[in-house]
Amino acid sequence: MTTTDVDVAGELKETTEQATEKANAIVNYIQEHIPDIIAFSIKVVLCILVFLIGRLVIRLIGKLLARTLERAQVDVGVKQFACSFTKYGLYALLIFGIASSLGVDTVSVAALFASAGLGIGLALQGSLSNFAGGLLILLLKPFKVGDYIIEDSNHNEGTVKEIQLFYTKLHSVDNRTIVLPNGMLTNNSIINTSATNERQLDLRINVGYQEKIKDVKALLQEIVEAEPLIHGERPVNIFVDDLGESSVVFGIRAWTDNSDYLPAKWRVLEEVKQRFDEKGITLAYPQLDVHISE
Numbered sequence: 001m002t003t004t005d006v007d008v009a010g011e012l013k014e015t016t017e018q019a020t021e022k023a024n025a026i027v028n029y030i031q032e033h034i035p036d037i038i039a040f041s042i043k044v045v046l047c048i049l050v051f052l053i054g055r056l057v058i059r060l061i062g063k064l065l066a067r068t069l070e071r072a073q074v075d076v077g078v079k080q081f082a083c084s085f086t087k088y089g090l091y092a093l094l095i096f097g098i099a100s101s102l103g104v105d106t107v108s109v110a111a112l113f114a115s116a117g118l119g120i121g122l123a124l125q126g127s128l129s130n131f132a133g134g135l136l137i138l139l140l141k142p143f144k145v146g147d148y149i150i151e152d153s154n155h156n157e158g159t160v161k162e163i164q165l166f167y168t169k170l171h172s173v174d175n176r177t178i179v180l181p182n183g184m185l186t187n188n189s190i191i192n193t194s195a196t197n198e199r200q201l202d203l204r205i206n207v208g209y210q211e212k213i214k215d216v217k218a219l220l221q222e223i224v225e226a227e228p229l230i231h232g233e234r235p236v237n238i239f240v241d242d243l244g245e246s247s248v249v250f251g252i253r254a255w256t257d258n259s260d261y262l263p264a265k266w267r268v269l270e271e272v273k274q275r276f277d278e279k280g281i282t283l284a285y286p287q288l289d290v291h292i293s294e
Contacts, residue, residue, distance in 0.1 A: 043101065046101075047098045047101060050094075050097075050098060050101075051094065051095075051098060054090075054094040055094075058087060058090045058091060058094070061086065061090065062083050062086065062087050065082065065083055065086055066079060066083050069082060069083075076144065076145035076146070076163075080145070080162055080163055080164060081134060081135075081138050081163055081164065081165065084164055084165050085165060088165075129181075129183035130165075130166040130167065130181045130182045130183040131165055131166055131182070132182075132183070132186075133181070133182030133183040133184075133185060133186040133187070134163065134164070134165055134166060134168075134182040136182075136186050137163060137168070137182060137185065137186065138163065142185075142190055142192060143160055143190065143192045143194075144160065144163075145160050145161065145162065145163060146159065146160060146194070147159070147160050147192055147193075147194035147195070148160075148192075148193045148194045148258070149170070149190050149191060149192050149193070149194075150190070150191040150193065151180060151184070151185065151188060151190060152188055152189045152190070152191065153184065153188040153189075156170065156178050156180060157170070157172065158170030158171050158172040158173070158176070158178050159171045159172075161177075163182075166181065166182060167179050167180065167181055167182060168180050168182055168185060173262075193258060193261070194258055196258075197257065197258060198231070198234075198255050198256070198257060198258065199255070199256060199257070199258050199261045200253055200254070200255055201230070201252065201253065201254045201255070201256055201261065201264055201265055201268070202251070202252070202253055203251070203252040203253075203265065203268065203269065204241060204249055204250070204251055204252075205220065205249070205250045205251075205252065205272060205283070206244065206246075206247035206248070206249055206250075206283060206284040206285070207247055207248050207249075207250055207281060207282065207283060207284055208247060208248070208281075208282035208283075208284045209247065209248060209284075210282065211248070211281050211282060213240060213248065215279075215281070216248075216250060216281060217238045217239075217250070219275060219276070219279060219281070220238045220250060220252060220272070221236065221238050222275075223268060223271050223272055223275055224236050224238070224252060224254050224268065226271075227254075227264060227267060227268055227271070229256050229257070229260040229263060229264035229267065230254045230255070230256055230264060230268075231254070231255040231256060231257075234254070234255035236252075236253070236254045237251070237252070237253040237254070238250065238251070238252055239251045239253075244284075245286070246284050246285065246286050247284030247285075248284075252268070
């Protein structure tokens with residue numbers, strides 16, 4: 001054998017011996033710590049079982065809380081908020097308890113959560129504002145689940161379906177779900193059209209200057225009084241609202257139920273167009289007269 005072959009064989013032997021020593025060390029370590037490994041594995045399995053059982057218990061507590069609040073006739077928004085808050089709080093306690101059972105230092109974990117909470121709080125000021133907004137909505141009750149609201153800032157509107165920890169969900173008339181941050185709702189003006197059972201119908205009709213005011217007012221009065229969705233016992237106001245550049249603007253004010261507001265509006269406007277066409281009354285539109293002098 002050459003010197004090179006002897007060196008290679010020596011290196012292979014040395015490498016093999018080192019690998020064998022490492023493998024033996026690992027085997028010896030495992031053999032020495034088998035009780036500890038078994039005990040830790042049992043802890044992990046028990047923690048998984050505790051988590052699964054805890055999740056079922058949290059669900060049962062949530063259902064029990066929801067039934068209790070429902071029997072107490074608590075507002076739906078308060079019930080949703082309380083159930084959501086209780087759910088997340090119980091999950092946090094469950095995870096904290098499991099971590100402590102695995103031998104994690106609870107004092108260190110608490111300090112870590114405190115420091116992390118401070119950092120997260122600074123980073124998520126908007127979310128905290130939404131949370132505070134949710135509390136204000138539930139306490140002050142500017143609206144509740146089932147109300148139809150209009151948000152002035154972005155002109156979002158719809159029926160309130162859910163009031164959650166951070167967001168409020170609206171259901172629009174065209175079947176869209178609108179999710180609004182609670183902080184925005186408490187920091188902007190809100191129109192609650194469901195605050196009372198009645199709502200005033202307020203319409204504007206543009207009529208040409210050539211038409212007689214008395215005839216137009218009489219016809220509009222007749223149309224409104226004939227509409228069954230309009231409350232006949234409440235006063236109906238027909239008036240000249242403005243003298244515009246191209247038309248005389250007539251106003252209609254009458255009362256209807258909240259649920260009948262849009263149908264009443266659509267039916268009155270449709271009837272105005274049909275009756276005006278029958279009577280030959282012109283509905284005005286923006287126009288410009290140009291006179292050319294030679």
